[in-house]
Amino acid sequence: MRLNISGIQGRKGASFEVQRDLSGDFLKALPEVEKVLGPISVEMKVTNTGEAFLVAGSFSVDVELRCSRCLEPVRTRLEAACEEEFLKTPEYGVEEDLLEEQYVVEGDELDASGLIQESLLVSVPMKVVCSPDCPGLCPKCGAALAEGTCSCSTADIDIRLAPLSKLLELSPPAETPERRKDNGSTKEKTFQG
Numbered sequence: 001m002r003l004n005i006s007g008i009q010g011r012k013g014a015s016f017e018v019q020r021d022l023s024g025d026f027l028k029a030l031p032e033v034e035k036v037l038g039p040i041s042v043e044m045k046v047t048n049t050g051e052a053f054l055v056a057g058s059f060s061v062d063v064e065l066r067c068s069r070c071l072e073p074v075r076t077r078l079e080a081a082c083e084e085e086f087l088k089t090p091e092y093g094v095e096e097d098l099l100e101e102q103y104v105v106e107g108d109e110l111d112a113s114g115l116i117q118e119s120l121l122v123s124v125p126m127k128v129v130c131s132p133d134c135p136g137l138c139p140k141c142g143a144a145l146a147e148g149t150c151s152c153s154t155a156d157i158d159i160r161l162a163p164l165s166k167l168l169e170l171s172p173p174a175e176t177p178e179r180r181k182d183n184g185s186t187k188e189k190t191f192q193g
């Protein structure tokens with residue numbers, strides 16, 4: 001996205017704002033991104049600070065990622081912001097090389113594409129989940145557990161519950177007070193006899 005800055009050239013403190021929609025196709029190169037669902041909405045303000053041009057912007061784009069647990073599509077909005085200076089003349093490092101990651105004005109234009117791409121790329125989450133309690137996939141058969149139980153998951157539940165149900169059979173909570181009563185009556189009888 002090239003911006004013409006001729007209107008604020010030589011006018012320290014002058015600024016202008018732009019609003020544009022850009023193609024988000026570059027995001028498709030990321031393995032995390034399944035689909036780009038719309039254009040990147042760009043809002044930018046460019047200010048002549050005297051020594052440089054300050055570019056402050058915010059960007060957002062709707063994309064489809066994949067749940068890291070169940071691999072189902074997840075729609076989300078990537079949002080990013082930036083504040084970067086574009087220098088009027090390039091600065092050189094100790095060995096007279098152009099410093100890396102340096103933005104430079106080219107005549108009456110500056111190219112904000114790299115800045116927008118960089119800001120959005122770092123906004124892509126490493127891991128997304130379709131919901132915080134997504135159960136993911138069955139580790140045995142790979143079935144999505146959110147869609148119901150697979151045969152191996154029911155077997156797991158049975159095994160886990162088996163010892164618990166045995167315990168409940170052996171000592172039902174209602175039995176304890178009755179036993180005390182019985183013991184008492186037995187004692188009474190023994191005393192009387």
Ligand SMILES: [Zn+2]
Nearest residue numbers: 067070130134
């Ligand atoms: Zn999920």
Ligand SMILES: [Zn+2]
Nearest residue numbers: 138141150152
């Ligand atoms: Zn399974």
